[in-house]
Amino acid sequence: MSKQIAVKGLEVSYGSVEAVKGIDLDVENGEIVTLIGANGAGKTSTLQAILGLERVKAGRVEYLGETITNQPTHRLVRRGLALVPEGRHVFPRLSVNDNLSLGAYTRSISKAELQRLKEKVFLLFPRLLERKQQMAGTLSGGEQQMLAIGRAMMLSPKVLLLDEPSMGLAPIVVKSIFQTLKRINEEEKLTILLVEQNAKMALGLAGRGYVMENGKIVLQGSTDILAHDPGVMKAYLGL
Numbered sequence: 340m341s342k343q344i345a346v347k348g349l350e351v352s353y354g355s356v357e358a359v360k361g362i363d364l365d366v367e368n369g370e371i372v373t374l375i376g377a378n379g380a381g382k383t384s385t386l387q388a389i390l391g392l393e394r395v396k397a398g399r400v401e402y403l404g405e406t407i408t409n410q411p412t413h414r415l416v417r418r419g420l421a422l423v424p425e426g427r428h429v430f431p432r433l434s435v436n437d438n439l440s441l442g443a444y445t446r447s448i449s450k451a452e453l454q455r456l457k458e459k460v461f462l463l464f465p466r467l468l469e470r471k472q473q474m475a476g477t478l479s480g481g482e483q484q485m486l487a488i489g490r491a492m493m494l495s496p497k498v499l500l501l502d503e504p505s506m507g508l509a510p511i512v513v514k515s516i517f518q519t520l521k522r523i524n525e526e527e528k529l530t531i532l533l534v535e536q537n538a539k540m541a542l543g544l545a546g547r548g549y550v551m552e553n554g555k556i557v558l559q560g561s562t563d564i565l566a567h568d569p570g571v572m573k574a575y576l577g578l
C-alpha cells in the first residue's frame with residue numbers, strides 16, 4: 340500500500356494556544372482511518388492544517404509522497420483532497436441540486452459529467468434525489484450531512500476528510516451514513532480520514548485509529564485493539 344497522507348511532527352497554534360503539539364499520522368491508500376478525541380483535543384485543527392485552512396507552525400504534511408505543507412486550499416482540493424467540514428455548512432437558501440452543482444465549482448467539467456456525478460450522489464443517498472429541489476436549510480440534520488458528503492463527492496476526491504459527521508444525529512441516522520461511507524470506500528476505493536467524537540461508531544467503521552488528547556496522539560493502532568483498550572473503553576466508550 341502507498342501512503343496517501345503523511346503528517347509528521349505537525350504543530351498548530353492559535354496565538355499562545357498550542358492546539359496540535361507535534362503529531363504523526365498516516366493514511367494509506369484505500370484505508371479508513373479515524374482520529375478520535377474529546378472536545379478541544381485538536382482534531383479539527385489537524386484536518387484544517389492538512390488542507391491549508393490553518394497554518395502549519397511546524398512539521399510537515401505530505402500528500403501522495405509530495406510535501407504540501409501550507410499550500411493553498413483550492414490547489415489541494417483540485418488535487419483530490421475534499422473536506423466535509425464540522426457543522427456541515429450547506430448553502431441553506433439553495434436547493435439540494437444547486438448545492439451539489441456548487442460542489443464541483445473548482446473543476447471545469449462538462450454538463451454531462453456534472454450530471455453523471457450528481458447521479459452517483461443520488462445513488463448513494465436516494466433521500467437527496469427525493470429532495471432535489473428542496474432548499475438545503477429545510478433538510479433534516481441527517482439529510483444535510485448527506486448533502487455535505489455528496490457535495491464533497493462532486494469533487495471526485497482521492498481522499499475524503501470528514502469532521503464529525505455524526506454530530507447531533509440520531510444513532511440510526513449515523514449508522515446509515517456510516518454504512519454509505521463504507522460503501523464509498525469499498526466501491527470507489529476512496530481513502531477516508533474520519534474525525535469523530537463518537538468513538539464507538541468510528542472504531543466500528545475504520546480499520547486503524549488514532550486517539551488524540553490535548554494536542555497529542557496518545558494511542559494508535561488497529562481499531563480492534565483500540566476498541567478493547569481499557570483506557571479507550573473508559574474514556575471514550577463509556578464502558
Ligand SMILES: Nc1ncnc2c1ncn2[C@@H]1O[C@H](COP(=O)(O)OP(=O)(O)OP(=O)(O)O)[C@@H](O)[C@H]1O
Binds near residue numbers: 357385425
Ligand atoms: N480559531 C481559534 N482561535 C483560538 N483557539 C482555537 C481556534 N480554533 C481552535 N482553537 C483551540 O484549539 C484547541 C483545539 O481545537 P479543535 O477545534 O482543533 O478541537 P477538536 O478536537 O476539533 O474539538 P471538537 O471535538 O470540540 O470539535 C482548543 O483548545 C480550541 O479552543
Ligand SMILES: [Mg+2]
Binds near residue numbers: 383502503
Ligand atoms: Mg472539531
